[in-house]
Amino acid sequence: MTDLYDNPTELSDVLDNQRVLDVRVAVEHADVESLHGLLDALHPADVADLLEQISDGTRGRLLELWKGQIDGEVLSELDDSIREDIINRLNASELVNAVRHLETDDVVDLVQDLDQLQQKVILEALEDAERVVVEQSLSYPENSAGRLMQREVVMAPEHWNVGQAIDYLRRQQELPEQFYHIILIDPRMRPTGYVPIGKLLGAKRAVPLQEVTEHSFRTIPFDQPEGDVAYAFNQYHLISAPVVDSDDRLIGVITIDDAMIVQDEQHEEDIMRLAGVGEGSLSDRVAATTKRRLPWLVVNLCTAIMASLVISIFEATIAQVVALAVLMPIVASMGGNAGTQSLTVAVRAIATKDLTTSNVWRVIRREVLVGLGNGIIFAAVLWFVGFFWFGSPMIAWVLALAMVLNMVVAGLAGTAVPVLLEKIGVDPALAAGAFVTTVTDVVGFFAFLGLAAWVLV
């Protein structure tokens, strides 16, 4: 720690393209000394990013040359696939060294995604007391508050005053690395409030702790999904929050830095789901990625074939007026885009709990009106396109009408579909996209070709 201070230029050690390049050159020349110069001062998160960005071959050689330097923090930061790969390369004693200095919540985070065999090796590397704690955490549901919390809690009886709390803290041999509050507990270990340590330092010794507790206090049940935990931290600006068991007794604490990581992961999932890309990372292999993207493409194939079936109903009409085939994708595509806009807003609003049964009708009405507004605007534009391109007022009117209709349907489906999916317990981010574009494709083709067929008859 002092070296950081002695050499303040190291503070700005960051990972940039130049450094990645330098590392690759050093690895190629097996230049161990340069490698240490380039890597040793880097933050574990940056080391992990670097390991993810280089090729498999370079990474293998780097690990040979920089032997024994991968610590638990680097492992924690790595993508799953590369982490497994690296753990497989480490021998037992290296692994033991790597995880020994991690806090228990980081060990849990590291261990939970590993396969049974790797899990066992790491658990055996821990000291008995730590292993028990980690195994206990692993017994909580996946992605729950219980998995996220750290077990090291700083607490005090609710009837103490500031002086007693300070003296107590000063007497402790070992305090957790990160703690921001003292949690007050009643005689049955139930948390009843908390005091920020900053306030503790600012208050007179005789002041009862209960007089300096903070408004934002909320307890978190051990089985609360981690997404809801992150939401609560963001919504109520929490810094840390006590976790309680089913009898409301204090069993751990979650701090905002962990909640921020969960928030980031949740957003990643949201974006990836909306695009029909499953979980995964840039470092996954081709076969794994291909397989993961397949399901969404299969769904899309079905919806595309459904749209084709609609078109095939009107084959005779198209044979008569080929211009219809030229123009029909415009109607479908505009509807699909407008639907995706409404959908994205709705999915996001559901996730942030801004769209609820209290305002769903108002939001649907708004989206339909927005669809109508944009529909009319683009209908006017397309009327001219149809008229001047194909010189046919019939085509112009059909195009314009189909456009308005499809945009209104897009606004309706884009909002109603995710709301309904949410109601029946299906993740709207995952499934709504396919439904909505199916609706806008089918309605788009049907309205345009159907109107044309009707006018032509």
Add this chain to the structure above:
Amino acid sequence: MTDLYDNPTELSDVLDNQRVLDVRVAVEHADVESLHGLLDALHPADVADLLEQISDGTRGRLLELWKGQIDGEVLSELDDSIREDIINRLNASELVNAVRHLETDDVVDLVQDLDQLQQKVILEALEDAERVVVEQSLSYPENSAGRLMQREVVMAPEHWNVGQAIDYLRRQQELPEQFYHIILIDPRMRPTGYVPIGKLLGAKRAVPLQEVTEHSFRTIPFDQPEGDVAYAFNQYHLISAPVVDSDDRLIGVITIDDAMIVQDEQHEEDIMRLAGVGEGSLSDRVAATTKRRLPWLVVNLCTAIMASLVISIFEATIAQVVALAVLMPIVASMGGNAGTQSLTVAVRAIATKDLTTSNVWRVIRREVLVGLGNGIIFAAVLWFVGFFWFGSPMIAWVLALAMVLNMVVAGLAGTAVPVLLEKIGVDPALAAGAFVTTVTDVVGFFAFLGLAAWVLV
């Protein structure tokens, strides 16, 4: 604060649909007493959510009935459009009361989005010292670290020991609401390290502060974009970070709770941009929303017309074989979806700095291979569709070949386009979608119809 403790059931006061309903009923019956019961114990963030979820009329009446209860924290939490609306309803003295108890960074956050007139009213409501601080913050670039930071900093000379720091803190009349570190400064006010206050409490009095400083220390330049600030907090697990001016002197501090809010906003922007929805919220009006969604739809119209132009080249071919019109949307749609998958992964990886010039070629190669893999799988499926639906091996082969081609192009364009946009300084989340779907539409229609025309000749 004590009442929170005396009445612990209030701790679980949350906003749910039932409560929104109850509030609406209370407003309808002008039942002020129930209204206070329902709202007074609610967290400001939940009050803000409630105000956003009810209709304009109900909100107006609620504000009449619940007069004077809207405080600065509620205002901070509100969506822009509703915040402006509510500020307009408050008279000067109510406004003064509302903002008086806010920390300066919250005032800055509140004031920066308001129009000039409203800004002036609020600034005048502040005490002189506070106004100067707020005006200074407003002089920093928008969305920069300078706007985000709080000015209340707890610092100590770097040569002090733990005992001196504790005594100093205990002597202070007023400490900031939120502080987690003591920042060490050199004689020229440059931050050189920081000590978590938890560690301060755990260390012996004689220990020099420099021996208990923390690894994660990094300073943030005042003009750093807030997105980069949030990235640094997430990447390096920072809890707070000192902000420095252009001479590296300490001018403020950013805490993780503010960084978490920025991270949330950034993600919101990312998702909305990918879907072509501008900034805005559920509470915006129809006209504003229609206008905001228009640009993206205009772009989409242009790309759709471009695709139509491609189709129109092959009008004669379609007139000959109408089945082509039925099947062509499948090729375009599958390509569009595969392209969006690659694009989303690439945009997200660029945002998280996982996709850099170090690994761009490897990622492009991977995406092309994934496209090839899925292309071959779906080509096989579509061969059967073409063969058994239309009984034509010619159509089956054309469909299959066009599919492979378009999926490969989708993988290539989905990755290369955002990377190139990023290189020339355009936000890939905003612009890449239109480019990529144009490419997959044009290539899809051209490959399918072109191959068909070529085979037919």
